[in-house]
Amino acid sequence: MQNQLRVQNLCYQIGKREILKNFSFNCTNGIIALLGNNGVGKSTLMNILAGILYPHSGEVYLNEESLLSHRSYPIEKAGYLPQMFDMYHNVTGYDFLSYVYDVKKLPPQDKKQHLQQIVEDFSLQEVIRKKIGKYSGGYKRRLGIAQAVIGHPDLILVDEPTVGLDPEQRIAFRELLSRISLHSITIISTHIIEDVELYSDKLMIIGNDHTLQFDGTVNELIDLAKPHLLMAVIDKRELNEVRNKVHIIEEKRMADHLIQIKYISRNKTATVLDNSCQVREVSLENAYIYFQHAQNL
Amino acid sequence: MLKSSLFYTKVSLKSIYFIIAMAVTFLDIFTRLIDTLDISIFLYTKYFLIPFIFFHIYLLITSSSMMYQEFKVLSFLEKEKGRKMIAVVLANIFVTIGFGLLSVLIMLIFKNSLFSFSTVVRGIGHFLIILLTGSVLAISIGISTAAFIKNERSIVVSLAIYGLLIAVTFGDLSDNLITNYLRAFLPDDTFIVFNEIAGVLLTKEYFADKLVVLCMSVFILSMTYLLITTTKRKRYFIVPTLALSAFSFLTIYGFSHQYDFYHAMDVDKITFEEYEIEDYNMKLDLRHKLENKAQIKIAIYENSDTLSFLLDSNFKVEHVLVDNQAAAHTFGNNLLVIHDDFTKGSTVNVEILYRGKVDIKKDIGSDLFYVSPHAINLVGGDFFWYPSPTIADSIKFNLNVTANTNLYSNLPILDGHLQGSARYVSIFGGIYNEHTDGDIRYIYPFTMSVQNIKHVISTAIDEQSAADANFETLKNKQYRQVIVGARPIHKDLLSVEGSTLYFRLD
Incomplete structure (x- = not known):
């Protein structure tokens, strides 16, 4: 089933400080990465979508059902993995999954089979009957995402999914996310570009002004940045001097005191270094840094 | 939820x-x-x-x-x-x-x-x-x-x-x-x-x-x-x-x-009219609270316009009749005074109807005198639960008692009917154990043993610590039953009323 999330004119403020300004977007099944600097409102948006916070104005609909009511929030249709996932240490993983299943008011007759499937899908068999306090960081994260997908929700919200995981766990986790996103809208709030690059179907960037600055695909962001990124090879001893002239976004050490740099040509002085050329392979990280830099101009 | x-x-x-x-x-x-x-x-x-x-x-x-x-x-x-x-x-x-x-x-x-x-x-x-x-x-x-x-x-x-x-x-x-x-x-x-x-x-x-x-x-x-x-x-x-x-x-x-706490009354200082109770009938209901219709036949020994009885102030007097006629009365400070013409040499029938809750405590949580569906402790003389004279000569009592609990008394009991002569009537009920040893019946709580009771009695005899009035009775075992009951702390540990030995529960 193709799900649809519709967010319209969302505004949220704490006191007089605006955290989200006129935020609107639409999305369907797939992984949607939410990027932005610290404090721009990523977690606030996730909390609003999760029904933990109320916006001051705006609307949020999941398949035309409002998410902005505590009483009628369709909990069974949503899953949420917060950034710092933890649970009471004295209950077992199974106790917790069972509770999530119950709270979502899913059919009791399917409970045992459904939870068993989830435990297998996330390779939790070894630890599921152990107390959560004894889980490693990786298992805890797996348990976290396992609880988020209970009931095959239409919307899954994942806040900073790979923080604290080792590289191997990160890869496994990304695979899990891409698997579950086939049938749901999976919104990932992250500042780790690597998480997004390979698996995201859509990218949203919240600007420092708390508005949605970019809403498109990874390739669209790269295409946007590509014309403005140049590459040059300089002597290592000139690096400080060059830094004063251009905004370097990547440095790569070469032989004989040489460094290959990527930099943004479109800056305040619009300086172009000698022997520069267009960057052929622009990574998402390069594009993202360019985008953030361009916003500040 | x-x-x-x-x-x-x-x-x-x-x-x-x-x-x-x-x-x-x-x-x-x-x-x-x-x-x-x-x-x-x-x-x-x-x-x-x-x-x-x-x-x-x-x-x-x-x-x-x-x-x-x-x-x-x-x-x-x-x-x-x-x-x-x-x-x-x-x-x-x-x-x-x-x-x-x-x-x-x-x-x-x-x-x-x-x-x-x-x-x-x-x-x-x-x-x-x-x-x-x-x-x-x-x-x-x-x-x-x-x-x-x-x-x-x-x-x-x-x-x-x-x-x-x-x-x-x-x-x-x-x-x-x-x-x-x-x-x-x-x-x-x-x-x-x-x-x-x-x-x-x-x-x-x-x-x-x-x-x-x-x-x-x-x-x-x-x-x-x-x-x-x-x-x-x-x-x-x-x-x-x-x-x-x-x-x-x-x-x-x-x-x-x-809470109502017990306060000892200085009875000796109260001067009463001269009269004698010839017959004392009571119709007592002791199920939840005390309700009593006391019918007292009294011989008057001096001319007086009042007749006084000791009765605890916790009660509410509903009516007082003298020879079936309503009589004026005043009630306060544990004293019921009936106002009428009482002539020397005459005999009057007084009826007093009164009722009230009995829940008097020695201390918080420690019940002293009480009437409840589960337990009763009414010790005559210590607590004036029925209209009583100050000078307690032997009175002929006849009581019909309705209660939910088992009853014990210094008067003989038969199917809720208490009859006999005594200076004061006491009624007990509650979580009691019974034991008969020879011709003496012991009525005591589960927390005590008969051996323990006997030991206390024999110690009192050995040390001559019992009150003089009781000493000979104790020594000669002239009592036929021992009842353990709650009594004010200043009362003797052991005291005799007729053939009953009261054992104060501490």
């Missing part, structure tokens, strides 16, 4: 503090408490103090730690903070009920089989009431401190508050408004010396006392709920309103909830 409560019940039960509380409870039950069940079902609750305290500490810690630990994923699932709070309260109440039922099972297995059904039911009811009121209080303290402090320090604070309540309850602090309020928070039945014959009388005051603890707990929880779920603007209104209602409630309670 039920699902949430069951989850939090698991969290609560899987705590190490629960295991500690259980270990202490069972250790205490099987090393000490189990023996009390042979003596008194009420004594079990009284000596359950240590398990109670450990259980309360467990509830304080778990409810506090469950509440202060805020997990984002639970906020997502439960949405409202108030919902979590209610779930935590219910979860810990479930645990308390489970703990209570387990303890009740132990009570039922190990209780003395001689205890009557109603005594066992009362004992269990009392235990559960004490457990529940104390537990709900502990839960409310734990949750409320955690709701405001929001970190592990809330555990320390809640334990400190509980410690303060314990200190106020057990400590020798002076009575003032604050300490009295604080004392009302803890069920106090676990440390007071109670009357084991009466057990715990489930009176209006008893329930009012427990209700106050429950109300306070509910008040604390409601206030916490409102504070964590409402907006700032509403709080400005809600907090003072709730605080004011709580203060008003406690003040009303403080003024209305007064």
Whole structure:
């Protein structure tokens, strides 16, 4: 089933400080990465979508059902993995999954089979009957995402999914996310570009002004940045001097005191270094840094 | 909500503090408490103090730690903070009920089989009431401190508050408004010396006392709920309103909830008219309160326009008839004065109808004179429960008594009919054990043994410590029954009334 999330004119403020300004977007099944600097409102948006916070104005609909009511929030249709996932240490993983299943008011007759499937899908068999306090960081994260997908929700919200995981766990986790996103809208709030690059179907960037600055695909962001990124090879001893002239976004050490740099040509002085050329392979990280830099101009 | 409560019940039960509380409870039950069940079902609750305290500490810690630990994923699932709070309260109440039922099972297995059904039911009811009121209080303290402090320090604070309540309850602090309020928070039945014959009388005051603890707990929880779920603007209104209602409630309670304590009367200083009671009939109802229609035949020895009797002021006199005519009377300071023309040499028939609650205490929780469906203690001469003359010559009594409990008296009893001559009539009922040794019948509480009673009597004879009037009777064993009953502390430990030896219960 193709799900649809519709967010319209969302505004949220704490006191007089605006955290989200006129935020609107639409999305369907797939992984949607939410990027932005610290404090721009990523977690606030996730909390609003999760029904933990109320916006001051705006609307949020999941398949035309409002998410902005505590009483009628369709909990069974949503899953949420917060950034710092933890649970009471004295209950077992199974106790917790069972509770999530119950709270979502899913059919009791399917409970045992459904939870068993989830435990297998996330390779939790070894630890599921152990107390959560004894889980490693990786298992805890797996348990976290396992609880988020209970009931095959239409919307899954994942806040900073790979923080604290080792590289191997990160890869496994990304695979899990891409698997579950086939049938749901999976919104990932992250500042780790690597998480997004390979698996995201859509990218949203919240600007420092708390508005949605970019809403498109990874390739669209790269295409946007590509014309403005140049590459040059300089002597290592000139690096400080060059830094004063251009905004370097990547440095790569070469032989004989040489460094290959990527930099943004479109800056305040619009300086172009000698022997520069267009960057052929622009990574998402390069594009993202360019985008953030361009916003500040 | 039920699902949430069951989850939090698991969290609560899987705590190490629960295991500690259980270990202490069972250790205490099987090393000490189990023996009390042979003596008194009420004594079990009284000596359950240590398990109670450990259980309360467990509830304080778990409810506090469950509440202060805020997990984002639970906020997502439960949405409202108030919902979590209610779930935590219910979860810990479930645990308390489970703990209570387990303890009740132990009570039922190990209780003395001689205890009557109603005594066992009362004992269990009392235990559960004490457990529940104390537990709900502990839960409310734990949750409320955690709701405001929001970190592990809330555990320390809640334990400190509980410690303060314990200190106020057990400590020798002076009575003032604050300490009295604080004392009302803890069920106090676990440390007071109670009357084991009466057990715990489930009176209006008893329930009012427990209700106050429950109300306070509910008040604390409601206030916490409102504070964590409402907006700032509403709080400005809600907090003072709730605080004011709580203060008003406690003040009303403080003024209305007064116990009647025993005060000795100086009877010798009262001058009475000269008369003699020739015949004394009573129609007594002693089921819930005392109601008596006393019909007294009196020979008048001097001309007088008054006739006086001692009668406790707790009663309400409904009517006084002299020779079937309504007579004026005044009643106060334990003295009933009938106003009429009483002529020397005549005989008058006086009828006095009066009723009233009898619940006079020696101390808080320690009943002295009482009338209830489960126990009766009316000691004539100590307590003027029927209109009595000051000079107590032998009177011919004839009493018809309706009561729910077994009855004992210094007068012979047959099917609720008491008949015989004595200076004063005393009626007893309650959790008594009976034993006949030779021609002497012993009526005593389960907490005592006949050997113990005999030992006290023989010691009194050896040390000649009994009152002179009683000494010869004791020495020559001229009594036919021994009744242990509650009496004021200044009365003799042993005293004789006709063929009955009263043994004062301490």
